[in-house]
Each structure stands twice: as structure tokens, then as C-alpha cells.
Amino acid sequence: MFVDTVVEDKALHKPAFLIGLSVTVLAFFFAFNFTNTIFGEFLSPVIGNPEESGLFGRLVVSFVLSVIFVLNLLAISLTRIKVQIFIVWIELFLLFLAFAYSFDLKLSFIQSRIGLMISKGLFTTIYISAVSIVIATAIAIVGAIAKLSNNGFAYAIASFYTSLFRGLPLLLQVYLIYKGLPQLGFMVDAIPSGIAALSLCYGAYMTEIFRAGIQSIPRGQWEASRALGFKSSLILRKIILPQSIPIIVPPTGNQFIAMLKDSSLVSVLGIWELMYLAKTLGQRDFRHMEMLLTAAMIYWGLTIILEMIQARIERKYQQKT
Amino acid sequence: MNDSIKNEKPVISLKGVNKWYGDFQALKDINLEINPKEKIVICGPSGSGKSTLIRCLNRLEAHQEGQIHVTDVELHETMKDIDIIRQDIGMVFQSFNLFPHLTVLENCMAGPNWVRGIDQNEAKERAMALLKQVKIPEQADKYPEQLSGGQQQRVAIARSLCMEPKVMLFDEPTSALDPEMVSEVLETMIELAKSGMTMICVTHEMGFARQVADRIIFMDGGEIVEQNTPEEFFNNPQNERTKTFLNQILS
Numbered sequence: 001m002f003v004d005t006v007v008e009d010k011a012l013h014k015p016a017f018l019i020g021l022s023v024t025v026l027a028f029f030f031a032f033n034f035t036n037t038i039f040g041e042f043l044s045p046v047i048g049n050p051e052e053s054g055l056f057g058r059l060v061v062s063f064v065l066s067v068i069f070v071l072n073l074l075a076i077s078l079t080r081i082k083v084q085i086f087i088v089w090i091e092l093f094l095l096f097l098a099f100a101y102s103f104d105l106k107l108s109f110i111q112s113r114i115g116l117m118i119s120k121g122l123f124t125t126i127y128i129s130a131v132s133i134v135i136a137t138a139i140a141i142v143g144a145i146a147k148l149s150n151n152g153f154a155y156a157i158a159s160f161y162t163s164l165f166r167g168l169p170l171l172l173q174v175y176l177i178y179k180g181l182p183q184l185g186f187m188v189d190a191i192p193s194g195i196a197a198l199s200l201c202y203g204a205y206m207t208e209i210f211r212a213g214i215q216s217i218p219r220g221q222w223e224a225s226r227a228l229g230f231k232s233s234l235i236l237r238k239i240i241l242p243q244s245i246p247i248i249v250p251p252t253g254n255q256f257i258a259m260l261k262d263s264s265l266v267s268v269l270g271i272w273e274l275m276y277l278a279k280t281l282g283q284r285d286f287r288h289m290e291m292l293l294t295a296a297m298i299y300w301g302l303t304i305i306l307e308m309i310q311a312r313i314e315r316k317y318q319q320k321t
Numbered sequence: 322m323n324d325s326i327k328n329e330k331p332v333i334s335l336k337g338v339n340k341w342y343g344d345f346q347a348l349k350d351i352n353l354e355i356n357p358k359e360k361i362v363i364c365g366p367s368g369s370g371k372s373t374l375i376r377c378l379n380r381l382e383a384h385q386e387g388q389i390h391v392t393d394v395e396l397h398e399t400m401k402d403i404d405i406i407r408q409d410i411g412m413v414f415q416s417f418n419l420f421p422h423l424t425v426l427e428n429c430m431a432g433p434n435w436v437r438g439i440d441q442n443e444a445k446e447r448a449m450a451l452l453k454q455v456k457i458p459e460q461a462d463k464y465p466e467q468l469s470g471g472q473q474q475r476v477a478i479a480r481s482l483c484m485e486p487k488v489m490l491f492d493e494p495t496s497a498l499d500p501e502m503v504s505e506v507l508e509t510m511i512e513l514a515k516s517g518m519t520m521i522c523v524t525h526e527m528g529f530a531r532q533v534a535d536r537i538i539f540m541d542g543g544e545i546v547e548q549n550t551p552e553e554f555f556n557n558p559q560n561e562r563t564k565t566f567l568n569q570i571l572s
Contacts, residue, residue, distance in 0.1 A: 223381055224418035224477075228432040228484060229408030238435065242422050 012077045018070070025069050029062035039065060103289040110290050113281050117291070121274040122298055128191065128273060129260045132198035136259070137252075139203030144210035145236065158207065165204035171265050173197045178269050194266030202259050209251045213244035246317035253310030257303050264299075274298060330393070331356050332488055332519055333378060338387035340373060340543075347373045348384065349543040355488075360514050361521045362530040365540035366566060371523045374540065375490050378521065379410045392487060408436060411481030415493040417473045419465040425452065425476050426461040432484045444483070451479040455509050471502030475509050482513075489513065491522040525570060531555065539563045 011017045034040065035057050040050030043064060047057035076087050146158035165173065177200075178193040188196070217240050225235040264275035278295035282288045331354040340348040347370050355361055363371045376382040377389060380396045380403055389396045391406055420428050429448035433439040439447070452458045455475040457468075465473055474494055481489060491510065495503045507529050514520055514533045524530065530537055530551060537554040539547045539562075547560045555571075558564050 218418075220414060220416050220418035221420065224412075224414060224420070226381060226404075227379055227407055227410070227412035227414075227490075228480070229404040229406075229436050230432075231404050231436075234435060238431070239420055239422075243420075 010077055012073060021073075022066060022070050025066040026062055029065045029069075030058060033058055033062075034065060035061050100289075100293050103293075105290050105293070106287060109282075109285065109287050110294055113291065114294060116281070117274065117277050117294060117298065120272050121277040121295070122302075124191075124271060124273040125260070125263055125275075126302075128195055128198065128266060128271070129256075129263045132195050132202065132259060132263070133256055135195070135199035136202040136206055136255075139199060140206035140210045141241075143203060143207030144214055147207065147211050148214060161200075162204045162207050165201050166208075168201075170197065170201050170262055171268065173201055174265055174268060190266070190269040190271045194263075194269055194271055198259060198263060198266070201262075202255055206252060206255055209255065210244070210248055213248035214240055216247055217243050246314075249310070249313055249317060253306070253313070256310075257306050260302055260306065261299060331390075332392055333521075334388075334390045335377075336388045338377065338384045338389060340370075340377065340382070340384045340386075347543050348377070351387070351545060353538070353545065355519065355521060357487075358517050358519055360519075360533050360535045361538060362534040362536075363521065363523045363538045363540060364525060364527075364530065364566075365546075369540040370543040371540045372492055373543075375492050375521060375523050378488075378490055379407050379412055381412075404436070408432070408484055409487045411484060411486035411489040413474070413477050413481055413489070413491045413494045415496050417465070417470070417477045417497070419473055419477055419480070421465050424462050424464055425457070425468070428465065428476060429480045429483045432480065437484065448479070448483055451482050452476070454482070454512075455479045456505075469502060470498045471505045474498065474502075474506045478506075478509055478513070488519045488521065491520065491524065493523050493525075495524065495526060527555075527570060539566065541566070 035050050039061050047053040047060050076084050143158045146154035174197040177197045181188050221239055225239050267276035274295050278291045282291035333355040335351050335353045338348055338351040365371050377384050426448055430444040433444040452461055457472055495506050534551050537551055541562045547563045
């Protein structure tokens with residue numbers, strides 16, 4: 001959004017909004033009753049034994065919580081926007097940690113297995129995703145050019161391919177490739193068939209992205225190139241594709257991030273990647289949450305790194321033109 | 322090539338050319354010969370087919386009937402080597418169509434380097450010489466969007482000239498420019514005309530036409546209504562439609 005030069009009053013500083021917000025928050029805390037949590041214990045000097053405090057205790061706890069909540073918002077609203085963003089991030093992250101902490105996690109259990117998660121699981125996940133991304137990009141370039149060509153065969157094959165692989169759930173594709181190919185006489189290992197499924201599926205999505213990117217280049221660029229006597233392949237390579245890259249990069253970055261997470265689907269083939277290890281390592285000791293949360297944090301960290309790389313590439317292309 | 326031989330044959334000739342867009346006939350029975358070094362200005366109301374005509378000359382548009390010969394080669398749907406023909410015909414567009422991801426210099430070097438097989442150094446030398454000729458050598462390392470419209474159009478002219486074309490086509494080169502930038506582009510074109518280039522210009526700049534053209538062609542409704550020397554064309558127009566048009570744009 002493009003910011004106006006005239007600033008509106010902050011919503012938080014309008015009494016009506018503030019009152020409405022306070023009431024809503026109070027109702028929320030009241031409805032979800034935090035009396036029997038750590039907050040009730042804190043307030044026991046006022047309300048006595050939390051378990052016997054009844055409606056009065058519930059009201060006091062929710063009132064105190066909502067006052068803290070609203071004061072917190074007001075305090076944040078007085079800071080500069082960068083500080084605001086930072087504080088809100090930290091607070092939300094702490095809330096997430098509190099959520100994780102509430103499962104009574106055994107940290108030593110995580111410690112003893114995180115080595116395997118990273119050395120085997122993270123490595124396999126990155127390996128599968130990276131190879132699939134490269135293949136998917138290659139498929140997408142060929143697919144996009146085929147879809148834009150006036151060759152009937154090329155168009156038919158490319159459009160059938162995108163239709164099929166965008167039309168089936170990825171999990172189903174993973175099964176079909178892994179279990180289907182051996183019946184045709186091709187023995188494939190789990191990892192190659194997982195990579196094949198991911199590449200084909202994301203290649204189909206990215207074909208559409210690349211096609212749209214190529215089509216968004218104005219017709220005048222083709223005409224000027226043709227008028228100079230360039231052949232179509234040269235125009236595509238030197239004029240059209242370089243210009244469509246800045247348009248293609250943001251949605252392609254999203255595809256990369258989505259693929260990294262969807263690589264978890266190949267865990268059904270027994271590949272020792274992050275998701276598979278997260279499911280199996282905790283099973284024997286009934287410590288599911290430890291491993292699932294660990295895998296969650298690793299996936300999250302990876303996508304944050306990818307997002308930063310994506311932002312850097314976007315900046316680079318913006319500078320150039 | 323010897324000039325006297327060249328002069329005997331037209332560089333471009335059209336015989337009975339017809340073109341349709343669906344049911345709409347854009348060009349009607351066009352017959353035209355353009356001789357080496359001739360300067361032609363094509364004018365006419367919008368929708369008269371003048372841009373279509375000039376775009377048929379390097380086959381950016383296809384004609385359906387009749388023959389178009391460019392340097393003795395007939396342009397048709399299944400022809401080979403249209404790119405070779407196009408290398409000899411420069412074209413300047415209303416909307417410049419510079420390559421935005423390349424610098425001014427790279428725009429000018431691209432053609433000679435990529436399709437004429439001229440090495441980097443020589444292509445660069447030639448590009449700089451032509452940028453000097455259009456009076457913007459100091460902009461060589463900038464990107465097109467950093468330039469004004471008039472400068473961009475002059476780069477576009479230099480880019481075409483780097484291919485050392487036999488003919489230059491101009492498709493309303495000043496129509497997209499702010500008024501104060503029109504003259505700098507026209508000056509470049511006048512200098513090019515003085516150098517002996519064969520030029521075909523679709524334009525409404527009647528001052529330019531009067532000064533440069535050997536022949537002015539007036540089109541309306543897809544037909545060539547009238548063609549004459551500038552003197553006769555402006556002072557003694559024959560056709561009613563020509564008179565109406567001249568009244569409208571010269572008033």
C-alpha cells in the first residue's frame with residue numbers, strides 16, 4: 001500500500017476504539033478462564049485459593065490480564081514503527097514458546113536426538129528440495145516456452161502435463177510414482193521417486209508462473225528485436241527471459257518455500273528426511289511433541305533463510321532496472 | 322555496390338497489396354516503388370493504414386494479397402531468412418521499444434554483435450560513433466528509463482543505424498514525445514536524410530515533410546489517395562480528401 005502524506009489518528013488513541021477493545025479482550029479472558037493457570041497463582045493474595053475463588057476470582061484475573069494487555073498495546077503504540085514491529089515479533093514469539101512450554105517438554109530428549117535430526121533429516125530435506133527445485137525450474141522454462149509456442153504438439157503436451165500435475169494432490173503423485181513405476185518395470189528408489197514427484201508437481205505450477213512472466217513483456221520488445229533481425233530463440237534468450245526474471249522471482253520464491261515444506265510429503269516413502277524423523281524418533285518414548293516442535297522450528301528457520309535470500313534477489317533486480 | 326546500378330532498381334516495391342484484419346480491409350490495392358536514397362513521408366488520418374503499410378515492409382505485419390519485394394526478395398509467409406532481410410531495414414517505433422535491461426550502449430551493440438557477427442570492440446566503437454552522431458555519447462552507460470523521451474528515441478535511431486541498414490522505416494517517431502522534444506528527434510532525422518539514407522516516415526510533422534521529403538504519400542481508408550512532391554502536395558492538392566486533411570492539420 002502507498003502511504004498518504006496525511007496521517008490519520010491512531011485507532012488505539014480513539015476512546016471509542018479503546019473501550020471496545022478493552023471490553024472484547026475482557027470478554028475473551030473471562031470466557032477462557034485463566035484462573036487455574038500461573039496467573040491465578042500470582043493473584044492469590046487478592047483472590048485467595050484460585051480453585052475456590054469462583055466467579056469473583058475469574059473476574060479479577062481476566063480484568064488484570066486485559067489491563068496488562070491493553071497497557072502493553074498502548075505502550076507499544078508510542079514507539080517508532082521499527083521498534084513496534086520488533087517488540088510485537090518478540091512478544092508473539094514468546095507466546096509461541098509458552099505454547100510449546102505448556103506441553104511439559106523434555107529438553108534432554110530433544111538434545112539427544114537433534115543431532116540425527118540435523119545431520120540426517122535436515123540434510124535429506126535440503127538435498128531433496130534443492131534437486132527438485134533445479135529440475136522444476138528447468139521443466140518450467142521448457143513448459144512455458146512450449147505453452148507459448150505455436151507448435152500443436154508442444155502446446156498439447158505442455159498443457160496436458162500442467163493440467164494433470166496441478167490437478168492431482170501431491171501426496172497422490174508421490175504414491176503413484178513410487179508404486180506405479182515398478183509395475184511398469186522401472187525400479188526406482190524412494191528418494192529419486194520423491195524428487196520426481198516434487199519436480200513434476202512444482203514444475204507444473206512454475207510453468208504457469210514462467211508463462212505469465214514471459215507474456216507480460218510488451219509486444220514492442222518482440223517487434224523491436226525482430227526489426228533488428230533477431231531470430232525467435234535469440235529474442236527469447238537475450239531479450240524476453242532476462243526481462244521476465246524480475247517478474248518471475250517473487251512468485252517463484254514462494255514456490256521454493258512451499259516446496260521445501262511439501263518435501264515433508266515424501267516421508268510416506270520412508271525417506272529419512274525431517275518429517276519422517278520427527279514422526280518416528282518420538283514414537284517409541286511417546287515424546288511426539290518434542291520431535292514435532294523441533295522439526296517445526298527447523299522448517300521455520302529454513303523458510304526464514306529462503307525468504308531473506310528471496311528479498312535479496314528481488315532487491316538486486318530492482319536496482320538494475 | 323555501385324550507386325548507378327542501385328539507382329536503376331527500386332529498393333522496395335509493392336504490387337497490388339491488400340490486407341485485412343478479419344473483415345476490415347486495412348490496405349487496398351497498394352502499388353508503390355521506393356528508389357534508393359529516396360525520402361518518403363506517409364501521412365493521413367488515424368486508421369488510414371499508414372502504420373500498417375510501413376509495418377508490412379519488414380513483415381511485422383502480413384499482407385494477404387499482392388507482392389512486396391524488398392531488395393529483390395519477395396516477402397511472404399513461408400519465406401526463409403526474413404531475419405536477414407530485416408537486418409537491412411532499420412525501424413524506429415512510436416514507443417521507442419528500447420531494451421530496458423540493457424544500457425544505451427548495449428542496446429546499440431546488441432544487433433551488430435549478436436546477428437552481424439561483429440566483435441565486441443568493433444561493435445562498441447560503431448555504437449559510440451553513432452551515439453555521437455545522435456548527440457548523446459555521454460548517456461552510453463545509462464539505462465533507457467533514465468533518459469528523456471527524446472533521448473530514448475535518438476538512441477532507438479542509433480540502435481537501428483548500428484546495423485548499417487539500407488532503408489530506415491519511421492513509424493510516427495515523434496507522436497509519443499513531449500512537444501519540446503520533437504525537434505531534437507526531427508533534427509536527427511534531417512541529418513540522416515542529408516547523409517543519403519533511404520527513408521520512409523509515417524509522420525504528421527509537415528514541416529519535416531516539406532523540408533526533407535522527395536515524395537509525400539497521402540493515405541485514407543487503406544488507399545493511397547495521392548502522392549506528389551512536397552511543393553505540389555501542399556500548394557496544389559488534387560483530391561478532396563487531401564484538401565480536407567491538410568486544412569485540418571495545417572490550420
